[in-house]
Amino acid sequence: MAEPTVQAEQVVINELRASGTEPGLIELFNPSMAAVHISGWILNDGSDLNRFQIPDHTIVDPGQYVVFTDQDCGFKLNSTGGSILLVDSVRARVVDAVRYGAQALPRSLGRHPNGSGTFRTLETATPSATNSWLYIAPVVINEIMYDPISQDSRDEYIELHNWTPQDVDLSGWSISDSVSYAFPPGTVLKASSYLVVTKDAARLSTTHSGVSSNQVYGNFSGTLGNGGERIALCRPGALGGFPIVVDEVTYGTGGRWGKWSKGGGSSLELIHPLTDHQSPDSWADSDESTKAPWTPVEWTEC
Numbered sequence: 001m002a003e004p005t006v007q008a009e010q011v012v013i014n015e016l017r018a019s020g021t022e023p024g025l026i027e028l029f030n031p032s033m034a035a036v037h038i039s040g041w042i043l044n045d046g047s048d049l050n051r052f053q054i055p056d057h058t059i060v061d062p063g064q065y066v067v068f069t070d071q072d073c074g075f076k077l078n079s080t081g082g083s084i085l086l087v088d089s090v091r092a093r094v095v096d097a098v099r100y101g102a103q104a105l106p107r108s109l110g111r112h113p114n115g116s117g118t119f120r121t122l123e124t125a126t127p128s129a130t131n132s133w134l135y136i137a138p139v140v141i142n143e144i145m146y147d148p149i150s151q152d153s154r155d156e157y158i159e160l161h162n163w164t165p166q167d168v169d170l171s172g173w174s175i176s177d178s179v180s181y182a183f184p185p186g187t188v189l190k191a192s193s194y195l196v197v198t199k200d201a202a203r204l205s206t207t208h209s210g211v212s213s214n215q216v217y218g219n220f221s222g223t224l225g226n227g228g229e230r231i232a233l234c235r236p237g238a239l240g241g242f243p244i245v246v247d248e249v250t251y252g253t254g255g256r257w258g259k260w261s262k263g264g265g266s267s268l269e270l271i272h273p274l275t276d277h278q279s280p281d282s283w284a285d286s287d288e289s290t291k292a293p294w295t296p297v298e299w300t301e302c
């Protein structure tokens with residue numbers, strides 16, 4: 001049998017979980033057609049202090065996985081965020097590197113799609129197996145009005161939806177990046193219901209008379225970019241620690257992102273909660289004729 005070829009770029013860090021009630025893990029994956037010898041390669045967390053040399057005779061076969069626990073590595077990944085580097089021993093270069101934020105333990109982070117995509121929170125940890133579907137939080141970013149037809153940023157809003165049968169306490173939750181907003185203590189989003197966070201709450205209550213005032217929150221600071229931007233919904237970390245991203249979307253404009261949401265009178269609406277919210281295919285221009293749960297009244301036909 002031929003010696004495994006060294007194809008440094010063909011092994012990726014595919015899944016990770018920081019140490020918590022479940023042991024920490026780092027999963028490597030070989031997406032290529034050739035076995036890769038990774039003996040002597042180094043895993044570290046970006047510091048010289050915490051480094052692990054992969055043991056002799058470690059080979060990752062094509063389409064296969066190798067998993068190291070925090071016990072194997074001799075150091076623990078930080079649950080409030082950090083880095084992992086995979087360094088090739090032959091050329092002493094970084095083969096793959098991952099930087100991650102605060103984790104929603106015991107859920108893991110992993111590439112989506114498996115082996116190639118960006119790191120996302122996964123529904124279930126899958127050491128030595130194909131990564132699971134994405135974890136979908138009980139409350140999702142459901143609708144985005146980033147470029148109102150009025151050309152007035154005060155008419156911008158973000159709608160959140162609790163798609164589960166349980167009420168969710170949003171105390172300490174926040175929206176960040178393109179705009180900033182922190183929910184006041186005691187905010188509860190009831191089961192199967194919606195709320196709106198806007199740039200100008202008083203104005204929205206007059207322009208959208210069908211919206212109950214207890215569904216309207218704000219004002220957020222900043223504005224939603226008309227050329228696309230990232231919106232993140234965060235909940236507080238354990239013991240008031242670093243905020244954990246529970247849902248995020250980096251919306252775009254045009255093409256698969258739709259035509260009418262960019263200043264044409266529509267908003268962007270999530271088609272279904274249980275989709276990949278980072279994919280444009282999961283979003284569509286709102287249909288103003290059947291808009292739910294509330295109907296804008298300010299639009300006039302040309």
Ligand SMILES: [Ca+2]
Nearest residue numbers: 126129130131
């Ligand atoms: Ca996996």
Ligand SMILES: [Ca+2]
Nearest residue numbers: 146224225226
């Ligand atoms: Ca805007």
Ligand SMILES: [Ca+2]
Nearest residue numbers: 143159292293
């Ligand atoms: Ca809606």
